[in-house]
Amino acid sequence: MIVVTGATGTVGSEVVSGLRARGEKVRALVRAGSAVPDAWDAGVEPVAADFTDPASLDRALAGADAVYLLVAVHPEMDAHERNVIDAAVRTGRRPHLVLHAAAGVGEHREGVRFLAAHTVGLGHLGASGLPWTVLAPNGFFQNFLGMAAALRAGRLSLPGGTGAVSYVDTRDVAEAAVAVLTGTGHENAVYTLTGPAALTHARIADVLGEVVGHPVTYQALDPEAALAGMLAAGWEPWRAEGMAELYGLYAAGGAAAVTSDVEKLTGHPARPFAAFATEHAAVLRGAAQS
Ligand SMILES: NC(=O)c1ccc[n+]([C@@H]2O[C@H](COP(=O)([O-])OP(=O)(O)OC[C@H]3O[C@@H](n4cnc5c(N)ncnc54)[C@H](OP(=O)(O)O)[C@@H]3O)[C@@H](O)[C@H]2O)c1
Structure with missing residues (x-):
């Protein structure tokens, strides 16, 4: 069990x-x-x-x-x-x-x-x-599903600088988990699960723009301003500060490594971001619930 x-x-x-x-x-x-x-x-x-x-x-x-x-x-x-x-x-x-x-x-x-x-x-x-x-x-593709309001306004505003991130689909994470939980030979292993490519947030904005049907521009927020914005929006300080730290890592290129661990565990290549975005177009446009 x-x-x-x-x-x-x-x-x-x-x-x-x-x-x-x-x-x-x-x-x-x-x-x-x-x-x-x-x-x-x-x-x-x-x-x-x-x-x-x-x-x-x-x-x-x-x-x-x-x-x-x-x-x-x-x-x-x-x-x-x-x-x-x-x-x-x-x-x-x-x-x-x-x-x-x-x-x-x-x-x-x-x-x-x-x-x-x-x-x-x-x-x-x-x-x-x-x-x-x-x-x-690595960071989840699914995080973008909550950004429909900003996308509708044509913006992807994040404190991610110009760093690329190898975001991953949570369905691949779950499939990898099932493989490990039901398989053998995984003891003492650390699997780093990433998507198939590291994408800058500017590239992600381009992909999202194609999917929602109008241009989306990436705006690299100043980290201090981003933190102040999260706090002003009512975020709990511990979580807001943690997000600012995480995006600092992204901006510095610290989350750009791509691995083949999803494919190793699931037997299929990691899902690409463009396919995910196309599949979730209605949610990204704000026309449906995720
Ligand atoms: N988001 C990302 O990009 C990302 C990337 C890499 C790793 N991670 C890691 O992924 C994890 C979050 O995964 P997720 O997004 O799937 O989480 P999630 O959707 O926020 O779900 C959290 C789960 O934990 C349960 N839970 C919360 N507090 C609990 C408590 N006190 N006792 C028992 N259960 C409790 C929740 O139950 P309820 O339904 O009762 O709330 C829910 O089932 C974190 O460890 C995070 O560090 C996230």
């Missing part, structure tokens, strides 16, 4: 579907008060648990053969990862722990708090004695 955390989110929901398509029995963590997705069939056992509640994690992980550990971006995300790893150890069954981290994890990127948090999780995992694998995806 495979336990999936973050199961109601962008990646986790795809991991649950992918595991069910292979006939795997899945136990899916659902926070109290969160809705159980309609798509789940009887082969998915929803279990109420919270990353902050070790007793609930003990109940959720009991009997697990493998655990997909995906935590949400949160000021305590490193503690959340540690709590799930500790619960996996307490099962006494040495389940295969597959940690969903982010590209650059473990590379001493202390200046980017999201990466630093996953690096703490990776260190804890290494010391846990559990068999482990890390999936480290």
Whole structure:
């Protein structure tokens, strides 16, 4: 039995579907008060648990053969990862722990708090004695689905400078996760999951413009101004500062590496951004929900 955390989110929901398509029995963590997705069939056992509640994690992980550990971006995300790893150890069954981290994890990127948090999780995992694998995806294509309003105004305004980023489709991330959770030979491996190319945000704006049917211009925001804008829009400071750090990494070219790990794990090349954008044209135009 495979336990999936973050199961109601962008990646986790795809991991649950992918595991069910292979006939795997899945136990899916659902926070109290969160809705159980309609798509789940009887082969998915929803279990109420919270990353902050070790007793609930003990109940959720009991009997697990493998655990997909995906935590949400949160000021305590490193503690959340540690709590799930500790619960996996307490099962006494040495389940295969597959940690969903982010590209650059473990590379001493202390200046980017999201990466630093996953690096703490990776260190804890290494010391846990559990068999482990890390999936480290780059930024998601799906992040652009929330930008329809700006695209309608013909703008892609981000503090990404001129750096290229090898963004990846979350469906490829989920397929890679399913391959690792159901396969063998992945112990102690860190897979960096990227798209097939590194694209500058100016190039991304061109592609999005073609898809939405009018020109979209990339505006490279000054990092300080971008942070002030996020705070003024009501973003929680911890998250806004983290986003500014991440885009600083992008601007410096620190997220441009392209790997073949998606193809290695899924057996097909990583989906290209243009195909993703075409497929999601209605959402990007603001004409449909994602
Ligand atoms: N976005 C990117 O470009 C990117 C790139 C690389 C790596 N990542 C990493 O990907 C992860 C986020 O993945 P995602 O976008 O799929 O996440 P997401 O859509 O935000 O979903 C987060 C999931 O975590 C659950 N959750 C939140 N707090 C919880 C708690 N206290 N206890 C139990 N469950 C809780 C949520 O449940 P509810 O339904 O109850 O809220 C949801 O299922 C992060 O670790 C991030 O660092 C993101």
